[in-house]
Structures are given as C-alpha cells and as structure tokens.
Amino acid sequence: MSAGEDAGEGGDVCDVCSGEAASAPPATKYCLKCDQFYCDQCSRCHSKIRATASHVVVPDELQNQVKSDREKITELLKKTGGFLPCIEKDKCDLVKRLADVERQINTAADKSIEAVERDRAKLLSQVESIKLKRVRQLETVKQEVEQHLASLDSLRQYAETLLSSGTAGDMTRSANSLHSRAEELATKVTSSVTCTTPFFH
Numbered sequence: 001m002s003a004g005e006d007a008g009e010g011g012d013v014c015d016v017c018s019g020e021a022a023s024a025p026p027a028t029k030y031c032l033k034c035d036q037f038y039c040d041q042c043s044r045c046h047s048k049i050r051a052t053a054s055h056v057v058v059p060d061e062l063q064n065q066v067k068s069d070r071e072k073i074t075e076l077l078k079k080t081g082g083f084l085p086c087i088e089k090d091k092c093d094l095v096k097r098l099a100d101v102e103r104q105i106n107t108a109a110d111k112s113i114e115a116v117e118r119d120r121a122k123l124l125s126q127v128e129s130i131k132l133k134r135v136r137q138l139e140t141v142k143q144e145v146e147q148h149l150a151s152l153d154s155l156r157q158y159a160e161t162l163l164s165s166g167t168a169g170d171m172t173r174s175a176n177s178l179h180s181r182a183e184e185l186a187t188k189v190t191s192s193v194t195c196t197t198p199f200f201h
Contacts, residue, residue: 011026011027012026012027012030012037012060012064013025013026013027013037013039014026014027014037014038014039014042015027015036015037015038016036016038016039016042017039017042024039025039025041026039026060027039027060028040028043028059028060029043029046029057029058029059029060030057030058030059030060030062030063031046031052031055031056031057032055032056032057032058032063033052033055033056034046034052034055037060038057043057141192144188144192145189145192145193148185148188148189148192151185152185152189155178155181155182155185158178159178162174162178
C-alpha cells in the first residue's frame with residue numbers, strides 16, 4: 001500500500017515526498033502507470049523524466065472518484081451476480097409449474113376424448129341396432145305388399161273375366177264376395193303402406 005493510501009481521511013499525500021520528509025505535502029496528481037500520488041512539484045518532475053514522460057497522470061480528485069466508482073461497480077457486480085441463481089431458480093420453477101399444467105390439460109383432454117369415444121361407440125351401436133330392426137321391418141312390409149299385389153292382380157284378372165265372359169248368374173253369385181275381397185285387400189295394403197311412412201321422415 002502506498003503512503004498516499006495511508007493518509008486515510010486526511011487526504012492523499014505525495015508518495016515521493018513522504019519518503020524524504022516527516023510531513024509530506026498533499027497530493028494533487030496520480031500516475032496510473034506508477035500507481036503513485038504526486039504533489040505539484042513532483043508531478044512536474046515526473047513528466048520531465050524521459051522514462052515516465054509518457055505516463056498518464058490525472059488529478060488526485062479524479063483518481064479518487066474513479067476509485068470510488070470502481071468500488072461501487074464492484075459492489076453492484078456482486079449484487080447483480082447474486083440475482084442469477086434466483087433467476088435460474090424462478091425459471092426452473094416456472095418450467096416445472098407449466099409442465100404440471102400441460103399434464104393436467106392433457107389428462108383432462110384425454111378423459112374428454114375417451115368420453116366422446118364411448119358416447120360415439122354407444123350412439124353408433126344404437127344406430128346400427130335401429131337400422132337392422134327397421135330394415136327387417138321394411139323387408140317384412142315389402143313381402144306383405146308383394147303378396148297384396150299378387151292377390152290384387154289375381155282379383156283384377158278374376159273381375160275382368162267375370163265382366164267379359166261371366167253370366168248374369170255368375171255376377172250375382174260373385175259380386176258380393178268380389179267386393180268383400182277387394183275391400184279386405186284395400187285395407188291391408190293401406191295398413192302396410194302406413195306402417196312404412198315413419199321410416200321416410
């Protein structure tokens with residue numbers, strides 16, 4: 001440590017003069033290269049010596065200011081560096097929390113998808129059951145209608161024969177039964193066709 005730094009609160013003194021006299025004059029300059037304080041006279045000599053003429057000499061007050069700023073910056077660096085672990089911890093905590101949220105979302109979504117798939121399978125099964133049942137019913141109705149058509153065609157042929165070649169007695173004997181049979185078939189056909197109506201809406 002230089003003599004100038006030993007001056008403490010009394011202010012910096014000339015490092016050169018302090019080695020030669022009991023009471024050294026106050027320092028007014030500071031050499032960055034030599035790391036020494038100089039009074040005005042020693043500073044002028046310092047700048048005239050060829051070996052030290054290129055050294056950077058600054059006012060003592062400026063050196064003290066830079067030194068003070070350096071200490072503040074050093075302290076600030078320590079404080080700022082202390083934030084890094086906190087930031088890293090916060091980042092890790094955030095990533096962990098968001099990962100938990102993602103898992104919760106995926107779990108909820110999977111459950112919803114499973115429920116939808118179950119409902120879809122159930123509904124499709126119901127539709128298939130309804131389809132098979134309705135198709136069987138329609139096939140039954142179709143067969144009935146085909147039978148009615150055959151009966152109607154036979155009855156029509158009989159009526160045509162009766163009209164074209166039947167005698168008055170034949171018509172008298174057959175008229176009532178022909179009418180009753182025609183009414184019966186008309187009722188059956190109407191009933192069969194009516195049963196199919198809901199399937200087409």
